[in-house]
Each structure stands twice: as C-alpha cells, then as structure tokens.
Amino acid sequence: MKTANPYITFLTRTGLFALFLIAACSSELFNLSSSPVIERIEASAYEVDPGDTVTVKVIVKNDNDDPLQYTWTATGGRIIPPVNESEIRWIAPARGGIVTLQVTVANEKKSTEQSILITVRSHILPQVQIVAPKTDAFIVQNSLVEIRAVARHDNGIQQVDFIVDGSLCSRQAGTRDDNYRFEHRFVHPSGPLSIVVKATANVTGDVGADSVRVHVEGIILGKPGD
Missing domain, CATH: 2.60.40.10 (Immunoglobulins)
Known part of the structure; x- marks a missing residue:
C-alpha cells in the first residue's frame, strides 16, 4: 500500500483552505448590504x-x-x-x-x-379651575389657607400666577400633572376678597383664568377679664 506524500497532502489541504477563504471573502464582497x-x-x-x-x-x-x-x-x-x-x-x-x-x-x-x-399651536385659552377654596367660603383672618388649582393646555402650561386681592402672591412654573398649590396667610381686612389664578400657555402665550370670591372674618377679641 502506497503512503501518501506528505508534501502533496499539505498542498491539498492548503489549497482547500485557500478556496474556502476565497469563497468566504467573495460572499462578503457580493453581500455588501447594510442598514441604510x-x-x-x-x-x-x-x-x-x-x-x-x-x-x-x-x-x-x-x-x-x-x-x-x-x-x-x-x-x-x-x-x-x-x-x-x-x-x-x-x-x-x-x-x-x-x-x-x-x-x-x-x-x-x-x-x-x-x-x-x-x-x-393651540389658540384655545388654557383651562383653569380653582379647586379650593370654594366661592363664598369664609376664611378666618390671619389664617393660613392652601389655594389649589388645576390648569391645562394642549401645548402645556408655561406659568401659573396666584393673585389675592389684586396682588401677585406666587408665580409657579408649569407642572406635568396640571396641579398647582399655594399657601397664603389671609392678613387682610374683614370683608369680601377675590382670588384669581391665571395660567399662561406654552408656545402661544395665551392666558386663561378662574376666580372665586371669599369672605374674610375678623377676629373678635374679648375684653380683659372676660
């Protein structure tokens, strides 16, 4: 039985490997598609x-x-x-x-x-609702009361202003949940008082508002010895 020539075997294996490598490279060359x-x-x-x-x-x-x-x-x-x-x-x-x-x-x-x-852009005015206090609520003079409001707009809210008795008391940036709160101490004279909440929309700058009228009750102090 003839023994295979090691040199020929080496050349054969080398040739097969080269063919395999060429085939693989050719496949890559002809398959150049990638994501746009x-x-x-x-x-x-x-x-x-x-x-x-x-x-x-x-x-x-x-x-x-x-x-x-x-x-x-x-x-x-x-x-x-x-x-x-x-x-x-x-x-x-x-x-x-x-x-x-x-x-x-x-x-x-x-x-x-x-x-x-x-x-x-949405040119509809922001929707604003004062949740608390309610209209015609009675507030004891010098008490600390939370004013709560909801403000919404399709373009989002840029800022919300809390105005009490004609004076700007707080300005807040827009929130994601549309809820706004402000604590105010009512050191005002007895009688009716207005609370206004204004909301300014993003993009357009349109302003919407809501208002309530409350009554401040004065504190009656007793005489000494009573």
Whole structure:
C-alpha cells in the first residue's frame, strides 16, 4: 500500500483552505448590504397652526445604491399620499400639541428608523379651575389657607400666577400633572376678597383664568377679664 506524500497532502489541504477563504471573502464582497443610514429629517416648519401643510423629507446615506423603501407614520394629522417616498406632505391636526412623524427606511435586508417632533399651536385659552377654596367660603383672618388649582393646555402650561386681592402672591412654573398649590396667610381686612389664578400657555402665550370670591372674618377679641 502506497503512503501518501506528505508534501502533496499539505498542498491539498492548503489549497482547500485557500478556496474556502476565497469563497468566504467573495460572499462578503457580493453581500455588501447594510442598514441604510439616515443622516437627518428635514421639515419646512417645526411649529405650525392646525390645518397647515408641512413638507417633510428624509436624507439617507446609501453608498451601495441599494433600492430603498420608505414608510411614514404620524401620531396625529394626515399624510397626503403617497406615503412611500423620501419626501411627503403632512397636514397638521385640528387639535394642538406635539406630533411625532416617523420614517422607516429599508433595503432588501435591513431597515432603520428615525423621527422628528412638530408642535401644533393651540389658540384655545388654557383651562383653569380653582379647586379650593370654594366661592363664598369664609376664611378666618390671619389664617393660613392652601389655594389649589388645576390648569391645562394642549401645548402645556408655561406659568401659573396666584393673585389675592389684586396682588401677585406666587408665580409657579408649569407642572406635568396640571396641579398647582399655594399657601397664603389671609392678613387682610374683614370683608369680601377675590382670588384669581391665571395660567399662561406654552408656545402661544395665551392666558386663561378662574376666580372665586371669599369672605374674610375678623377676629373678635374679648375684653380683659372676660
């Protein structure tokens, strides 16, 4: 029985390994597809009124010239067809707020997505309600009373002012839960008194307000020895 030449065996194995390596490299060379790279999304406006039409387009880096597919979605308003191109037109909704527009860009194997935010202005005045004290409530002179109010707006609240008897007593920044509180000591003369809470909206600066009228009761001091 003939013994295989070690040199030939080595060459054979080396050749097979080289072929395998070439095949692997060729596979990589002919399979260059990677996720599309979204460089940015551009909009003709980022702050609009209800019903406005905005042009939005996505800029994509596509070095391999792969065929790309585009899919657009919006959390509000309406996208004017077609919705499968790199540039779309979007109509803002009737209600104010923040709308997210998202695009998904895909080639034959992979996809990537990105989004932008567009603010829709709401020209409705902020809704304000004084929760406490109630209208016609009686407050003992020199007592410390908590004034509570709720203020809402589609664009959010910028600030809330507490005004007692015509004087600004507190100014607070907007909160996420729409609730506002302020403690006030009623060192006012006896009689009727107004409490006003004003809320200023983000974006538009529109102001809404609520007011109540309360009665301050004076403290009657007894005579010495009573």
